[in-house]
Amino acid sequence: MVVDSALDGLVMIDQGGCILMANHRAEVMFDYEGVGMEGMMIASLVPERFRDGHGRLMKSYMRHPEAREMARQQEIFGQRRDGGEFPAEIGLTPVRNGEEVQVLATITDISARKAAQASLELALKEKTALLNEVHHRVKNNLQVISSLLNLQTRSAPPEAVAVLVECQNHVRAMALIHQLLYEHGDFSRIHVGLYLERLTQLLSGSASESGVRVRCRGMEVAVYLGMQRAIPCGLLVNELVTNALKHAFPGRRGTVEVALERAEDGRCRILVSDDGVGIPESVQLGEVSSLGFRLIPILVGQLKGVASLLRPEAGGGCVEIAFSDEPENQE
Known part of the structure; x- marks a missing residue:
C-alpha cells in the first residue's frame, strides 16, 4: 500500500x-x-x-x-x-x-526533536551561567582596580591626583557595563538610557564638591547597544562630562546635562551640554592636546557615530553624538 x-x-x-x-x-x-x-x-x-x-x-x-x-x-x-x-x-x-x-x-x-531541544536549552542555560560568572568576575576585578586607584590618590602628589581620578572614572564606566549585564541577565545588549543614568550618578560624586550639578534627560527612550559599542559610548560620555566639569565652570556653579534622544529618522543622539563659559572657537574635536578630546574621535568611530561640536547662542557648550542603534552582525 x-x-x-x-x-x-x-x-x-x-x-x-x-x-x-x-x-x-x-x-x-x-x-x-x-x-x-x-x-x-x-x-x-x-x-x-x-x-x-x-x-x-x-x-x-x-x-x-x-x-x-x-x-x-x-x-x-x-x-x-x-x-x-x-x-x-x-x-x-x-x-x-x-x-x-x-x-x-x-x-x-517528535522524541528526537524534543531531546535536541532539551539539549539546546541545557547548553544555553550553561552558557548563560558561564557568561553571568564571567561578567560578575570582570566587574569585581575592575572594581578592585578602581579601589587601588582610589587608594593611590591619597598618597599621590596633587598634579597626579587628577590623572588618577580620570583613570578611575574610565574603569568605573567599563565596570558598570558588566554590572548591568550581570544584573539584567541579557548579555546581548545594554539599555543605553539606564547605563548613562547610572554613569552620570557616579560622575555626580566628584561634581558635587565643586558645586556643579549633573543631570539626565530622556533616559527612558528605548535605545539598546551591544557590548562592543556600549563601552565606547560610556567612555565618550565619561570624557565629555569630565571635560565639562574640568573646564566649563572656573570658580562658579553650573549644570551639565546628558540627554538621550531619538530623531524622526530613527537615529539616536546623545547630547552632553553645559551652561558654562563656552567652548573657544579654536577648540576642535581631536585637535586639542588633552588626551580626553583626542580620544573622542576614536571612541566615536568605535560607536560608528558622528560627533558635532555645538556652540549655543545662549552660551555654554554642547557635543552631539549621532549614531544608529541597529544591531550589527559582530555584536
Missing part, C-alpha cells in the same frame, strides 16, 4: 473511535508491528491520564470535523503497547465515506 511508504504514522478511525486502518509506520511507532492495530480503540493509544479528556474532545470534533492540528496549546503523548510514552504531533483530516465521516490522523513521533 502507498500509505505504508509514508514517513509518518497514518491511522484511520470511524466516528466511534475504532481504528479502521493503520500503516506500517504507525504500527512500529506504537509497537504493534506484526500484531496489527485494526479493530482497536484509538483511546488505547492515549496515556490513561488523558483518556477522559480525549474522549470529550473527540466527540466535540466529530460534531464539526475539519482539517487541523490537535492541541496546539499543549503537548500530546502517545502510548506504546508496553505502556511507554512518546511526544507526538497529530494532524486530523476528515474523510467522507458515503454518509459516514471517518478521520485520518497523521502522527509524528
Whole structure:
C-alpha cells in the first residue's frame, strides 16, 4: 500500500473511535508491528491520564470535523503497547465515506526533536551561567582596580591626583557595563538610557564638591547597544562630562546635562551640554592636546557615530553624538 511508504504514522478511525486502518509506520511507532492495530480503540493509544479528556474532545470534533492540528496549546503523548510514552504531533483530516465521516490522523513521533531541544536549552542555560560568572568576575576585578586607584590618590602628589581620578572614572564606566549585564541577565545588549543614568550618578560624586550639578534627560527612550559599542559610548560620555566639569565652570556653579534622544529618522543622539563659559572657537574635536578630546574621535568611530561640536547662542557648550542603534552582525 502507498500509505505504508509514508514517513509518518497514518491511522484511520470511524466516528466511534475504532481504528479502521493503520500503516506500517504507525504500527512500529506504537509497537504493534506484526500484531496489527485494526479493530482497536484509538483511546488505547492515549496515556490513561488523558483518556477522559480525549474522549470529550473527540466527540466535540466529530460534531464539526475539519482539517487541523490537535492541541496546539499543549503537548500530546502517545502510548506504546508496553505502556511507554512518546511526544507526538497529530494532524486530523476528515474523510467522507458515503454518509459516514471517518478521520485520518497523521502522527509524528517528535522524541528526537524534543531531546535536541532539551539539549539546546541545557547548553544555553550553561552558557548563560558561564557568561553571568564571567561578567560578575570582570566587574569585581575592575572594581578592585578602581579601589587601588582610589587608594593611590591619597598618597599621590596633587598634579597626579587628577590623572588618577580620570583613570578611575574610565574603569568605573567599563565596570558598570558588566554590572548591568550581570544584573539584567541579557548579555546581548545594554539599555543605553539606564547605563548613562547610572554613569552620570557616579560622575555626580566628584561634581558635587565643586558645586556643579549633573543631570539626565530622556533616559527612558528605548535605545539598546551591544557590548562592543556600549563601552565606547560610556567612555565618550565619561570624557565629555569630565571635560565639562574640568573646564566649563572656573570658580562658579553650573549644570551639565546628558540627554538621550531619538530623531524622526530613527537615529539616536546623545547630547552632553553645559551652561558654562563656552567652548573657544579654536577648540576642535581631536585637535586639542588633552588626551580626553583626542580620544573622542576614536571612541566615536568605535560607536560608528558622528560627533558635532555645538556652540549655543545662549552660551555654554554642547557635543552631539549621532549614531544608529541597529544591531550589527559582530555584536
